[in-house]
Every structure is written in C-alpha cells, then in structure tokens.
Amino acid sequence: MPKDGGIGASSKRREDVRFLTGNGNYTDDINMRGQAYVHFLRSDIAHGTLTSVDTSAAAAMPGVIQIFTGDDFAEIGGMPCGWQVTDKHGEAMQEPKHPVLAHGKVRHVGEPIAAVVADTLEQARDAAEAIEVEIAELPAVVNMKDAVKDGAPKVHDDLTSNLCYDWGFVEENKAAVDGAFEKAAHVTTLELVNNRLVANPMEPRVAIGDYNRSDGEHTLYTTSQNPHVIRLLMGAFVLGIPEHKLRVVSPDVGGGFGTKIFHYQEEAFCTFAAKAINRPVKWTSTRSEAFMSDAHGRDHVTKIQMALDADNNFTALRTDTYANMGAYLSTFAPSVPTWLHGTLMAGNYKTPLIYVNVKAVFTNTVPVDAYRGAGRPEATFQLERLVDKCAHELGVDPIALRRQNFITEFPYATPVAVEYDTGDYVATMDKLEEMSDIAGFEARRKESEAKGKLRGFGVNCYIEACGIAPSNLVGQLGARAGLYESATVRVNATGGLVVMTGSHSHGQGHETSFAQVVAEMIGIDENMIEIVHGDTSKVPMGMGTYGSRSIAVGGSAMVRATEKIIAKAKKIASHLLEASEGDIELKDGAFSVAGTDKSVAWGDVTLAAYVPHNYPLDDIEPGLEETAFYDPSNFTYPSGAYACEVELDPETGVVTIERFSAADDFGNIINPMIVTGQVHGGLAQGIGQALLENCAYDEDGQLLSASYMDYAMPRASDLPFYDVDHSCQTPCTHNPLGVKGCGEAGAIGSPPAVVNAVLDAMRSGGSKVEHIDMPVTPSRVWAAMNG
C-alpha cells in the first residue's frame, strides 16, 4: 500500500496549486512604487577596444533618468569568482577583472556597455539607440585550441595568455598512468566535443533594486537559486554593503538549471542604481538577452584513452580536456571542469590509475559555468562513450565489459580522490536489462528494418557526486565559500510549524517533500508545516540549491533542527506528564509515557511552550524554535544505468527515440512522484543535448543560435514515454535521511546512451562510423553515413 503522507508518499506538489492557477509570485510580478526601468546596451561585437561611449544625445531623450557606463563602475569591485583552482605547477589560476559594465574593451557579444535608466522601458530602449559607441574591432578568439597558441590575440591584455589554468589530477599519478599505457594489451582512444548549451529556464532572469533612505537598507529581488550567496558576493565583493543592510529576495523562480546560481552584473547594477537615482530600478531579461548573458554550459573538447589488459580489465585512463570559460570567470566556472569533473572520471569502474588534464581557456564568448549536472555530464559522456568504443573495438558485449569492470565493494576509494560510500551497480544494470527488454530487441530491429529504418540500442552507466559538499574539503580545493546548509524550525503555539530552509526551490517541489520529512518525524499532518525559503530576512543563512544538494544537505539540516525541537518538546512533555524524560515516546503526534496509557498531544506541548504556566522554567526557556547547520562529511553518490533505443531513417538521417529506460539508485526516497518528475526533466535535457541543442558561434564570435529559431529545445513530441525506476536503493551512510539526491541524474546519465544507440543503428546499416558529435542532428547523421 502506498503511504498517504510522510516519507515515501507521493504527496501532490502543494506549490503547483499556485503555479497552475496563475498565482505564483515571480520576480517580474513584483512592481515597486515609482520604479524605473533599465535597458542594457550590449555589445554586438565579440572583441574590441571601446574607444568612446557618447551618451550626451541619449541623456536628453524623454524619460531618461540617468545613463551609466563602465566609468561609473571603475572604482567598484568586479564580479567575484567563488572558486580558485590551483594549476599543475601549484600556481593560482589567472583571474581577470570582470567589470559590471564593460570598461576599456568588450569581450563577448552581449556584454553590457551602458545602462539606460528611464521612466519606461520603451524610453530606455529608445535612448539606448541614441548612444554612440565606437569600438575598434579586434580579432576574436573563439576556438579553444587556437586561443592557447603562441601569438593568439588575448582576451585579457593583462593576463599572460588565454590559459586560465592547466590542471593535472592527480599530477603525482601521471607517470604511473603513462607507464600502464605502455604495458597495455589494448588502448582505445576517442576524441569528442561536449556541446555548448544554453540553459533556457522558462522564466528569464529579473532583478529589481530598491533602496530605503530611512534605514539605509538595500533590497534586491532576483531570480536566484541562492539569495544568501548573492547577498554575500554582491555585498562584500562588488558594492561593499554589509549583510545587515542588504536583503536579497528570490521569490518563486521558474527554473534555474544552474544558470541562476551565479551573481550577475544586472543584479549589482540594479542594487547600485536604485540608490544612485533614489528609485527602485527593474530589469527583466528578454529571451534574446538571455541567450547572450545567461552563463552557458558544457563546452569541452576532450581526448580520452583507456588502457586494458589482455583480459579486458581497465588498467588506466587518461584524459586531455579543453574547457571553455568564455570571456570572464562566472561565479563557479573554474570548479566545473576540475573538481566536479576530474573527480568523477572513475565512473562505475575500478580502473586503478587515472590522470585527468584540463586546460581552461578564455575566449570571446559568453561565460560558461554550471548547467544541470555541471562537470559530471561531461565526465560521464566521455567515459561511457569510450567504454562503448572499447567494447566495439574488442568485439565484446558493451554491457558485459561494463559489468566486468564494475566496482563491487563499498566503500570504495577512487584514484581521483573521492570515496563512494554505497552503490550497487550490478543491481541497477540487472534492473535496466529487465526494463529495456533486451531480449526483444532483435525482433524490434527486424520490424524497423521492414519499414526501411535502422534500429539501435545503447546503454551507459553513470555515477555522480551530489550533496555538495564538505566545507573543509572544498576549502582545500579552492572554494571561497562553505557548502553547509541551515534550517530553522519555528513551532507556533497552536502546533503548526514554519521551516525556514536555506535551500531554494525553483521547480523541485521542496515545499512538499521537505514538509513530508518533518511530518514523518513528528507524526503530524503535512499541512501543518509551512516551508519558507528565498528571503535573507526570513532564513538565517543558506548556500542554496544546485548540485542535487537540497534534500541531502538542506534536508539534513532540517532533520537536525527538528530533532532539537523534539528533544525540547519531550522535556516539556515529561514535565506535563510528570514522568522522566527518558520514558517519553513521540508517536503519531502525541507524547506518551512508555508502558502506560498516559499521553499528551503535540498541540498541548507546543501551547505549553508559549503559555508556560505549568512549565519547567528552571530547566528550559519558553518557546519552541531551533536552528541547525549541517555540513556533510562526504558527497553522496547516486548512480544508475540507462538504455536508449532509437530508430533512424537512413535516407534523411532523422533519429527518433523509441524507448528510454532509466534505473537509478538515489538511496532513500522521500516522494517517489517528485523523484520521477525530476528524472523526466533531466532526461529531457539530456536528450535535448544529445539530439537537438547546440549553442554555436561563428569565427567572429557572433552567436549563431541566438533565438529559438535556431536553438532547438526538446519538445514533448521529441521524447518517448520514459520507463523510470528507482527501486534499487543503497542508502547514503553519512546523512540522517540516507538520501543521495536526484535532480541532475537524468541530464548526466542520458546523452551517452542516446549517442551509443545512434551509432549502433548506423553500424547496423553498414556504416563504419566510430563517433558522432552531439547534437546528433539529421544533417550530421546523414553526412556521417554518406561521408
């Protein structure tokens, strides 16, 4: 029987009522009295020297309040980077200044040059057209390998080159890895591209700055996944506003996928300008602006090699990756191709020796940072494509080769510095084989062939590191922030609870699943619990939501705070029941004395806490409110196995996904329906990356896919009915809920299965093709089959 509440129940998402009835409160829904509007004049040139920005004519246009340029921000801190990577020689990465408005040079199409603040948006746009900008164009640096050649034009004149860092991991292992390659019975080599993506959340970014002259407090309303982080970064590093004078609010947020983690110039601008003009200042991104100002994702070019012994055991792995940083370092950009990517290169396999090299490169393109999966999809794609290629070269079954090399004993310390606590890769693969009906594949292939189509089957495994992350560890790795989470549980006199969590929900359903956890712990109805998030004036502290960390870290903080509540409530109950504290049991919302029928209801205890007439005032304070900070001791390691079956039209190259099966191990599960939904969404984005999405630049740094006319988003009709299972559960051993996180798995795990399936289909038609880059468009498939 499915439960109808608490942990394990598929409770309906309570937030959907307001979202689906048009009652969501998104940032753009907020309008302040007297607000002005800002329009950013953005560079349409990828690289050039700003010789002049003449705003005089524009400033005289109707409705214009003030026009700002880079000069206005010359004395103000640049956009900070939250992670410092140390290169293979022990040197800090090169870190350029990232101005709020372009200063001296423009470095990518879309970089803001001037900001026009006016009474109406149309007036601001009209005036922006009257600004005279002169740019002396410089050759653009777009291709990463060209960018690091001697004599390449430099994106930043004050850096020594376009190389941000050259990272070796683990550098001490390099010689041993190379040695293993020399002794290998077989070496498989694969070169591939992990295509650049634009996150495209449904809600574009919005920022509203407000300044209150009476108390000197700034407020920023923004579409952020982590308002406290924005408060810290913007307050401390950009504008110099102390936290007690800065409130950041992220109300309902319509999807983030990573791109709303980062601190952006528009946020700093609106906060700054609101004080400067003494009026609220609002900016709402257009979709076109989003394409050229939201941080992009992925964009790796990789060469990866596997060494195998004569029995097909993996003996060593080495990779050589170029990772695009874009023109500036976005907030967490340096960590993505290093600590979120290199540490995952062992995958599900017991390869004893691994060496990862990553060269992070500046180019005249939009900054690149974390996007759903962040580093882990890049790791999974190259490894799982490589393993398939190994199997193909060796003439062995790709599933058998994987099984043979699976890690089977846990905990397992990888050669790339992480320790997997639990997992059962055999179980998820067994489940996958059953779900995907491999036995019936040949018959389905024959049916396709009878229609003149080709059919292919592809699998892959994945492992990810979620629940980001132990603060002392990430501190050693270069993080400039701690990655704990906090929660405050406030119990009201009449028994209802308000939980203030530092996690931020922007589609994940936290208001439902977090309430389920607390309801289960106390034994009360979920509807007695309100989840509050997204406002620095309400929530004590928060590191926000990304890296599938909310339930594992934020949820754990909430559990700890609730445990404190229960402990105190038991003290009160023991007083009311005149029993010893150790004998008090909490069950179904009532405290009872063990072995007796004496009990007191939850609501009577909470009332006593606030009306403490009969209360142990000598021992404990009145009131019932507790805060906990939870810092994880390890990452969590969700894993799984995915299978994709495609049909391919050899005449047109059109690929359709006929079946997709996903067997995941997320540890314990709070709300199975929400987890299924998260996997569905992740799969849509992974399949989108594999078949459709392609953020492309031309050699002059012009964005070719700058709208939905050219950037292909996955639509319902592009996707199959998924078969999703998460019954394989090896609970996490180090957090109180035993949860691992599920938000990114679909996007991480699906691209290699799709590409492996397409290649299988192509080969069944006689093609000799060994690899095809994403997105696997009809044009590319046709060219590969006829090339």
Place this chain on the structure above:
Amino acid sequence: MYNFDVEQPTTLADAVQALSRDEAQPLSGGQTLIPTLKARLAAPSVLVSLSGIDEMKGVCSDDAGRVCIGAATTHATVAREVADLYPALAGLAARIGDPAVRNRGTIGGSVANNDPSACYPAAVLASGATVVTNKREIAADDYFQGMFETALKEGEIVTEVKFPVPEAAHYEKILQPASRFPLVAVFVAKFPDGVRVAVTGASNNGVFRWSDAEAALGGDFSAQAVADLKIDSADMISDLHGTAEYRAHLVGVMTKRAVAAIA
C-alpha cells in the same frame, strides 16, 4: 517596439486608403510582423490591420473549379474548410507551426512575406495558383521572385489566392528542429496536363520549381522515376541545421516520398 498607429479598416477600399499613408504597413495575423516589431527590426508609422475585413476572409470555389481563399483567412480555417476541396493544401495548413500560429497566421501574410522556408509558397507555386491583389492578378510563376521578394508593389495588398485543384497532390516536409519550419519541403501536384513540383526551405533564392523532376514525372508518375534524380547543391542554403549537400539530397527524398504518397 517603436510607437506606431493602428488602423482597423472594415473594407478593402479603406485599407488601400490607409496604406497610402507614409510608412504604412499591412498587418495580417502578425505571426511574422509582431516578432519583427518587438525586435525593433521594423519601424512602420502605421499598421493597417486586415483582420477586420470580411471580404478578404473565407473559402469558396469559383466557376473554373478553383479553390479561392481570402488573404486574411487563417491557417486553421484553411485546414478545416479546404479539407474536402483540396486535401493536400488543407494538410499543409494543418501542419504550419502550432495551434496559436495557425489561429492567427494567414495565407495572405505568408504569401506576401515569402519566407524561403514557408509552407504556403510551395503549394501556391506547385498548384499554379493565381495571387490576386487589389490591383491585378499575378500568376504564381511570376509572383515569387527570391528570398522575401515578390512581385508586390508598395502599398499593394494580396486579397485572395486562387488554386486550381490537381488530380492528386501531396506535401512532404522534414522539419528544421529548432524553428519547426520546413528544413526542406516539396509540394507535388499532378494535373491532367503535367506535373508541377515546388520546393521550399532549400534554396537561397526561395521557393522554386524543380523542372527535372517535373519532366521525369510527366513521363512516368512514379517514385521510381525520381529515385535517382539529383539536384545541384550550388544554390542551396547551408546553415547550422544542414549543409547545402544535405538539403539537395533532401529535395530528392522529399520529392520521391511525395510522389509515393500519391502514386
């Protein structure tokens, strides 16, 4: 958007009058024009809406048996009302864009705009239709003059399109994955006196007739007749979604499939 005035005439005569104003431009379904205005890529001083003019709307058959469609008729209406009269044309209209686009966008707007990847131009050209304006009647072969270029003069309004109905016809398209406009699409129309084949989405010169295919099919109307026919890729569009060679190849495949669907 820039500021503009809006006129909403209810007769063709008033619309023509309104369009004589400086920098005036007709607005039909707005599915192309409104996004253009939002992106500030056009700055008309006055938009003359055609959607309130009843005489420009609706479907009928004339004495010559032609299907006559008012220029302000939406794709959705054509899909519904032409289904029995000219199924291939109705099928084309039913698959343009999405429901929102089909309920606003019009045949007149599509034909006036002549996007190189639009669907209607292929049907108009393959059917040998006549484009009627407030001034004259223009044969399809004279009307389409290259990418976004037509025979229309300043201030001239498309009022109606008259389609001769072929014995059999079929429109076959492959979608550009992002925009869902045709990447390449082919309209094949078989008349008693010959076959007309029009191609959209493929050429830098906009919609065109593939005369080699027409000749081959005139002799032998079978998929086999065009199976090995190749078209030169020199003038084909090459972009993110397909090379010129790929598009040239697709012209052949789409033609063959369109014929197979009829024959």
